[in-house]
Amino acid sequence: MTAKECIIGRRSIRRFTQQPVPHELLEQLIETASFAPSWKNTQAARYIAVEGERKDKLAACTTIWAGNKAIMDSAPMVIALTVVTGRSGFERDGSFSTGKGTGWQMFDAGIASEVFCLAAYEQGLGTVIMGLYDEAEAAELLEIPDGQELVALIAIGYPAQSPDAPQRKPVADLLTYKK
Numbered sequence: 092m093t094a095k096e097c098i099i100g101r102r103s104i105r106r107f108t109q110q111p112v113p114h115e116l117l118e119q120l121i122e123t124a125s126f127a128p129s130w131k132n133t134q135a136a137r138y139i140a141v142e143g144e145r146k147d148k149l150a151a152c153t154t155i156w157a158g159n160k161a162i163m164d165s166a167p168m169v170i171a172l173t174v175v176t177g178r179s180g181f182e183r184d185g186s187f188s189t190g191k192g193t194g195w196q197m198f199d200a201g202i203a204s205e206v207f208c209l210a211a212y213e214q215g216l217g218t219v220i221m222g223l224y225d226e227a228e229a230a231e232l233l234e235i236p237d238g239q240e241l242v243a244l245i246a247i248g249y250p251a252q253s254p255d256a257p258q259r260k261p262v263a264d265l266l267t268y269k270k
């Protein structure tokens with residue numbers, strides 16, 4: 092699979108088989124994802140692999156959109172992606188490096204998420220990044236340590252569907268040139 096085939100072929104998967112995600116394979120994916128670029132190589136993204144009873148409880152933290160409960164019920168594993176706060180986009184004295192404030196840590200977490208999802212796809216796994224969940228409730232359930240912030244949940248497993256790609260905007264809408 093070429094990089095282009097991987098990027099274009101990856102889809103958000105919302106129904107999974109019951110086959111568990113092997114922990115050894117997950118660890119390989121995390122190692123691959125660790126090669127994502129990050130602010131001054133701070134590598135602030137962290138991954139919590141949630142399975143079993145706690146995953147079932149996490150699936151209930153979806154009162155803002157029940158669709159994500161069905162996804163998490165179907166997936167054998169959910170990755171809670173967190174970021175170590177106060178590093179990406181920050182100076183050593185704790186001040187912001189730029190006017191974007193805390194924006195860079197979310198930027199880094201976003202890059203890490205996509206690299207993780209692409210690595211998973213290349214290994215035959217499906218993923219979907221989820222932003223619609225009850226954040227405070229999920230963070231408490233997952234016992235997110237002090238100094239980390241829960242960014243997104245990523246359902247992962249072997250796909251039980253192969254959805255078509257949602258339409259993409261034409262390049263002309265996305266790109267402008269300036270001289």
Ligand SMILES: Cc1cc2nc3c(=O)[nH]c(=O)nc-3n(C[C@H](O)[C@H](O)[C@H](O)COP(=O)(O)O)c2cc1C
Pocket residue numbers: 101102103104105158159162219220221222223224256257
């Ligand atoms: C930040 C972010 C949050 C998302 N939140 C959800 C979500 O809560 N539930 C869901 O089913 N999909 C969610 N998605 C998946 C998008 O709907 C999906 O990426 C988009 O429709 C394009 O489809 P594709 O990933 O198959 O290319 C999210 C994606 C991103 C990047």
